[in-house]
Amino acid sequence: MGRRRKNGRDISGWLVINKPAGITSNAVVNKVRWAMDAKKAGHAGTLDPEATGVLAIALGEATKTVPYITDAQKAYRFTVRLGQATNTDDAEGEVIAESDTRPTDDEIRAALPQFTGDIMQIPPQFSAVKIDGQRAYKLARAGEEVEIKARPLWVEELELVERIDEDHIVLEMICGKGGYVRSIARDLGAVLGCYAHVKSLHRVWSGPFEAEDGITMDLVEELAKTGDLDAYLRPLEQGLEDLPELRCTPEAAARLRHGNPGMVLASDVEYGDEAWASLDGKAVAVGVYKSGELHPSRVFNTA
Template identity: 50%
Template sequence: MKRKGDKVDGWVILDKPVGLGSTPAVGKVRRLFGAQKAGHGGTLDPLASGVLPIALGEATKTVPFVMDGRKEYRFTLRFGEARSTEDLEGEVTATSDVRPADQAIRAVLPRFVGTIQQMPPAFSALKIDGKRAYDLARAGEAVDLKPRPVSIERLELMGRPDAGHADFVVSCGKGTYIRSLGRDLALALGTVGHLSFLRRTAAGPFREEAAISLSKLEALGHIPALLGALAPVETALDDIPALALTEAQADRLRQGQPVLLTRDVPPSGALLRAEAGSKLVALVRSDGVALKPVRVFNL
């Protein structure tokens, strides 16, 4: 049975607006392009804005590499009010009159850099016994989540709009919840808090400078104008070394067969981007003798 939609392959670096969920955002972009397949490179909360990489067609095969990439955010922490969702959406659950000084904030930041244990928010997309945590939380059921190790590379205080707010930038790894980070920062400072602003500025190789708004995509109208907003499939694989192959070798990979190399064999276990005539063919892994296809692209 023929799949509904057109063959459109590439990445849309969407500048997601506040108020739109990640899944509805993917649906809107997929419909605009008339694409057969679509997915995203990492959930962004409805109340967050910024970089939501959306994969169309063959780019969906590269989604895990964006998911595993570093993320960067700007966020504002509001002191004095804890909320059920750790952001503006939830109900106030605790209050405090403590408003920490800049020096106190800077003194606790090193505790949150490196590999740390983090308790995810109850209102999160994590699954507990097959059910989403946020569905259980909204139903008033107890949400039993466990702390998880997350990696934070950089956390800096950027400014203080007033005594009740602090602006930060953070660079972190997969699975880090910025809402939880804000909550824990406030607690470490002897107060409570929640995020009043959150914006993702980078996800893997995709940065906000290259992002396009939904309204601009809609203004472009239809193919072919929209195709100018597509980044190539291989953009998500920028960190993976490329290896040039002959067309005959590329055909073997396309058929799911290994390619034997007689010289310059990459070390066993190495992941490579196989290309023929500058066209992406497959992701391959070396076993020290041959290249075996991991993901084959139909481009």
């Protein structure tokens, strides 16, 4: 177990949760922090309350690696309800438009390429996007309809995997940071001329973390405050898997931990690349590689 402080334990690493429906991402973070008596915790990418799947919780020094998981690609499997538009673009909202039109499977497949590659996407009215300093969902709840600007999104894949019935299809999407599945469903319905919204959503994986490997909230409750959850903790280094690892000496590690450049062993990185330095496999710092040295931007106090 990590060192215990008055306001929580100094414990670092990742706890991967397979989130159930009906709970907010922040509530999961708070429950995990309480259950593990952790000093610091955060998550790498919000899931809507009714969404399920992988929610990676960073503890302690691992919170410094959250941006790298947030920026990583993610995979979603979601069910789309054809024939209805809602004000939230999901099943939680009110139906605001309906259509008897139902596209064929071939028509759906033909439309999907419009939503792959570099696209521009307008987030839902009910989203956490800030408009003049306020969250869009707060303005929407107050009855205000605001203009939300389109944002760039990279969509690696978008496929039709199942036609459940005339009204429901299942899609799978792999995308980059900032993607709104609800917007994909809404805009697909518009292109097909039938309206659509998301009925259910499951995040299959996020960066190196997979939902099927995550633990349940029931287990978090069961093992809370016992210290047994520590066995499920993953090293903070997993949050850095998309960056090159550069080994360093104890002397260089000491310099890096004080915020100074340190010599590193590098073979496949170029000048200006972002990378992380390790000592005996443990993360020391993240920074920019320049002429044999790593210039740190984040340092890890886990020694």
